Amino acid sequence: xxxxxxxxxxxxxxxxxxxxxxxxxxxxxxxxxxxxxxxxxxxxxxxxxxxxxxxxxxxxxxxxxxxxxxxxxxxxxxxxxxxxxxxxxxxxxxxxxxxxxxxxxxxxxxxxxxxxxxxxxxxxxxxxxxxxxxxxxxxxxxxxxxxxxxxxxxxxxxxxxxxxxxxxxxxxxxxxxxxxxxxxxxxxxxxxxxxxxxxxxxxxxxxxxxxxxxxxxxxxxxxxxxxxxxxxxxxxxxxxxxxxxxxxxxxxxxxxxxxxxxxxxxxxxxxxxxxxxxxxxxxxxxxxxxxxxxxxxxxxxxxxxxxxxxxxxxxxxxxxxxxxxxxxxxxxxxxxxxxxxxxxxxxxxxxxxxxxxxxxxxxxxxxxxxxxxxxxxxxxxxxxxxxxxxxxxxxxxxxxxxxxxxxxxxxxxxxxxxxxxxxxxxxxxxxxxxxxxxxxxxxxxxxxxxxxxxxxxxxxxxxxxxxxxxxxxxxxxxxxxxxxxxxxxxxxxxxxxxxxxxxxxxxxxxxxxxxxxxxxxxxxxxxxxxxxxxxxxxxxxxx
Amino acid sequence: xxxxxxxxxxxxxxxxxxxxxxxxxxxxxxxxxxxxxxxxxxxxxxxxxxxxxxxxxxxxxxxxxxxxxxxxxxxxxxxxxxxxxxxxxxxxxxxxxxxxxxxxxxxxxxxxxxxxxxxxxxxxxxxxxxxxxxxxxxxxxxxxxxxxxxxxxxxxxxxxxxxxxxxxxxxxxxxxxxxxxxxxxxxxxxxxxxxxxxxxxxxxxxxxxxxxxxxxxxxxxxxxxxxxxxxxxxxxxxxxxxxxxxxxxxxxxxxxxxxxxxxxxxxxxxxxxxxxxxxxxxxxxxxxxxxxxxxxxxxxxxxxxxxxxxxxxxxxxxxxxxxxxxxxxxxxxxxxxxxxxxxxxxxxxxxxxxxxxxxxxxxxxxxxxxxxxxxxxxxxxxxxxxx
Numbered sequence: 057x058x059x060x061x062x063x064x065x066x067x068x069x070x071x072x073x074x075x076x077x078x079x080x081x082x083x084x085x086x087x088x089x090x091x092x093x094x095x096x097x098x099x100x101x102x103x104x105x106x107x108x109x110x111x112x113x114x115x116x117x118x119x120x121x122x123x124x125x126x127x128x129x130x131x132x133x134x135x136x137x138x139x140x141x142x143x144x145x146x147x148x149x150x151x152x153x154x155x156x157x158x159x160x161x162x163x164x165x166x167x168x169x170x171x172x173x174x175x176x177x178x179x180x181x182x183x184x185x186x187x188x189x190x191x192x193x194x195x196x197x198x199x200x201x202x203x204x205x206x207x208x209x210x211x212x213x214x215x216x217x218x219x220x221x222x223x224x225x226x227x228x229x230x231x232x233x234x235x236x237x238x239x240x241x242x243x244x245x246x247x248x249x250x251x252x253x254x255x256x257x258x259x260x261x262x263x264x265x266x267x268x269x270x271x272x273x274x275x276x277x278x279x280x281x282x283x284x285x286x287x288x289x290x291x292x293x294x295x296x297x298x299x300x301x302x303x304x305x306x307x308x309x310x311x312x313x314x315x316x317x318x319x320x321x322x323x324x325x326x327x328x329x330x331x332x333x334x335x336x337x338x339x340x341x342x343x344x345x346x347x348x349x350x351x352x353x354x355x356x357x358x359x360x361x362x363x364x365x366x367x368x369x370x371x372x373x374x375x376x377x378x379x380x381x382x383x384x385x386x387x388x389x390x391x392x393x394x395x396x397x398x399x400x401x402x403x404x405x406x407x408x409x410x411x412x413x414x415x416x417x418x419x420x421x422x423x424x425x426x427x428x429x430x431x432x433x434x435x436x437x438x439x440x441x442x443x444x445x446x447x448x449x450x451x452x453x454x455x456x457x458x459x460x461x462x463x464x465x466x467x468x469x470x471x472x473x474x475x476x477x478x479x480x481x482x483x484x485x486x487x488x489x490x491x492x493x494x495x496x497x498x499x500x501x502x503x504x505x506x507x508x509x510x511x512x513x514x515x516x517x518x519x520x521x522x523x524x525x526x527x528x529x530x531x532x533x534x535x536x537x538x539x540x541x542x543x544x545x546x547x548x549x550x551x552x553x554x555x556x557x558x559x560x561x562x563x564x565x566x567x568x569x570x571x572x573x574x575x576x577x578x579x580x581x582x583x584x585x586x587x588x589x590x591x592x593x594x595x596x597x598x599x
Numbered sequence: 600x601x602x603x604x605x606x607x608x609x610x611x612x613x614x615x616x617x618x619x620x621x622x623x624x625x626x627x628x629x630x631x632x633x634x635x636x637x638x639x640x641x642x643x644x645x646x647x648x649x650x651x652x653x654x655x656x657x658x659x660x661x662x663x664x665x666x667x668x669x670x671x672x673x674x675x676x677x678x679x680x681x682x683x684x685x686x687x688x689x690x691x692x693x694x695x696x697x698x699x700x701x702x703x704x705x706x707x708x709x710x711x712x713x714x715x716x717x718x719x720x721x722x723x724x725x726x727x728x729x730x731x732x733x734x735x736x737x738x739x740x741x742x743x744x745x746x747x748x749x750x751x752x753x754x755x756x757x758x759x760x761x762x763x764x765x766x767x768x769x770x771x772x773x774x775x776x777x778x779x780x781x782x783x784x785x786x787x788x789x790x791x792x793x794x795x796x797x798x799x800x801x802x803x804x805x806x807x808x809x810x811x812x813x814x815x816x817x818x819x820x821x822x823x824x825x826x827x828x829x830x831x832x833x834x835x836x837x838x839x840x841x842x843x844x845x846x847x848x849x850x851x852x853x854x855x856x857x858x859x860x861x862x863x864x865x866x867x868x869x870x871x872x873x874x875x876x877x878x879x880x881x882x883x884x885x886x887x888x889x890x891x892x893x894x895x896x897x898x899x900x901x902x903x904x905x906x907x908x909x910x911x912x913x914x915x916x917x918x919x920x921x922x923x924x925x926x927x928x929x930x931x932x933x934x935x936x937x938x939x940x941x942x943x944x945x946x947x948x949x950x951x952x953x954x955x956x957x958x959x960x961x962x963x964x965x966x967x968x969x970x971x972x973x974x975x976x977x978x979x980x981x982x983x984x985x986x
Contacts (some may be wrong), residue, residue: 334759334762336893390941390945393945394944394945397948398758398759399673399758399759399762400944400948401944402673402759402762403893403896403897403900403940403943403944404940404941404944404945406893406897406937406940407897407936407937407938407939407940407941407944408937408940408941409937410933410934410936410937410940411933411934411937411938411941413933414930414933414934414937415934417933418930526890530766530767530770530889533763533766533767534763534767537760537763537764568774568775568777568778569775569778571771571774572771572774572775575767575768575770575771575774576771578764578767579747579750579764579767579768579771580750582754582756582760582764583750583751583753583754583756584754586754586755586756586760
């Protein structure tokens, strides 16, 4: 991603920061030795422990982080003989003791020689905010960012001074911005002046986001009444900005769902839309594609783990060939005897789908299989007020590119020409020397193969189980019928509009009711336009 | 006129079938109730309930045959009508539980108490009255079929498109009934029934009566279907199946003909569901699953569509096979069912009864006529093209 030169600049910056902190950290540590405070924990009750943790946090000594962490996990013990506190790790029947400050091993102790220091949830909360404060000074940029986030999540006035120190030392712009946000949030619950609080509210308002509304709402009760108007104005302003982003986010989710529908339906647009075959086994082709991905990943894990990031790229042709071959066999073995009898085709292919499902269930078992995400598909990035996950991003790009590729095959290749000729006028095409049975077989194989490719993509976002296909079959038919049979563009528009419609209904009526409403709307729509959005006109309609 | 309508229905095969059904309907409960448990001819209660379930399925398949075999409407949503009839019956049975539920609330069924509802939703009122519930068994599926068919047939949605939207209909209902706030018990459905008309649902006597009622209703519906099919209306029905446009050009209102048949068929499916629920003891949204409706189609296809008796035989055979396979070789059942779908459509398009009838007829016909028949088969017939 980053070119080499800026990366090097970052590196040297990081080095610089490390140097700065190696000077800064001792200056804190020298003020007080934390060891007696930690040892005091052994005799403290919960209230005292809370105070001690506050004092520990005030030292700003980043070395204390493991100890606090161990405390909140319940791994902090004191030795009964001398009341010294250690981090304990179970080692056989003994505990391995680790010095809480230096992290050096302090030998082992029998289980009955040490006592666990008690912890409760309110203490854990205190520890979390204390750790947030401590790690703010860590030399590692990632840790500081996380720490700022942690303070944002559980703000407390005690962190304020530490935050201000950290901000004054911070050089990284993003981290600094996050810290200032955290400071503003923490400031609201402190006893600073009203003007400072007003400035903090303005800061929070500028950062915006859904969390900011929650923070302001939470804080408004305890704030000075004179600030109430400011808080309300800030909330209103954030909300109005947020509303636009929410619409954007909904559109994005809708497009993302639409691309999934498009993926599932696009193979059907060929077998059903172009050939007129009611292929109820279409969903199982998607499922076979997903299982091909699983098998390819297993092989790669066992034989060449280094290639794992390429597993999807390898799985694509594999899935295409496997499902294409299965589709070819189904067409030659079953469907070709049933042309002209669509309802019978429906039943026979349903039978095929049952057999395929049971075969997969017998081989791989009925449970979900784990299909891994390659590194380039995980994670997310923010765009303004919305987050976009990489896997959704890739799936949208992927489904659109499949759509384009299919369009090119249909319109530009000689196979596509034959295919269209056979659908438009079978006998004429046959008279012109086109081997119509082979065109049928390969068209069906193409449709199935594309369903298989869709399975590769869907394996990334859905559970890979023998029932995977079942969940897509009705949706796919809806998309094709809604978009208009025999028209690829109709499928594209149908999929995207159903996806967006679904996501816009969801927040107001809930996911399930939204889906029901969409189904009802489609049923009503078909009454109005029985041939879908983009209907074929002319003689082809009656064929 | 009505006697003529019914009389025409009683053609030889139908009389025989009704006779056999009623004989079974009397004999099986008699053998269950009157013979001692260790006797060789004793029929255990579970077997009677199982076979009673098959009879309900047979009625459902018969209902589908009426629309598919005679009117050419392949409904992939008949399971929805079946389930709605079942829910109507289930609601009656729930109200009969009264204060014997786990929470002991005299009015509200357990699941409503659990959801912290304070009063009965409006659509549950009246279901404590048996007659009302039985009317609803007919009205609810009939109304849904009427509304659905009114829109669909008027805008000439037919063939595959109709099949797909009927499937969407049952799928939408499946999703809806899974919701807890629909007021039908969510995914647990309605169960834990105690009484029907004051008799315990678990008692052998009640089960025997329910079994007899299933056989009786199946016989009555068979006679009704046969009467419809053999009337003048039935001829038009077959005309709609084979050449819809031609019938329309002859001046018939095709959409009304289809609508009537669809509604009658949906009501039959509702009756089947209502008889099914007390015998099985539960109704849940799973009955709406599209796969169930498709399975009904295969029963009909196996027995022979357009034969009325075929679907009854098909439903009993396939479900008997299912009970056997899922008990003995659960792994194989889906393979067997899938293979059945494929083989029936490929090799036995007329179904069992249809094939026998066909063979019977061609043996009677002259050889020349048989040749002509063969010649016609080679060409795609009008009927097939119309599908």
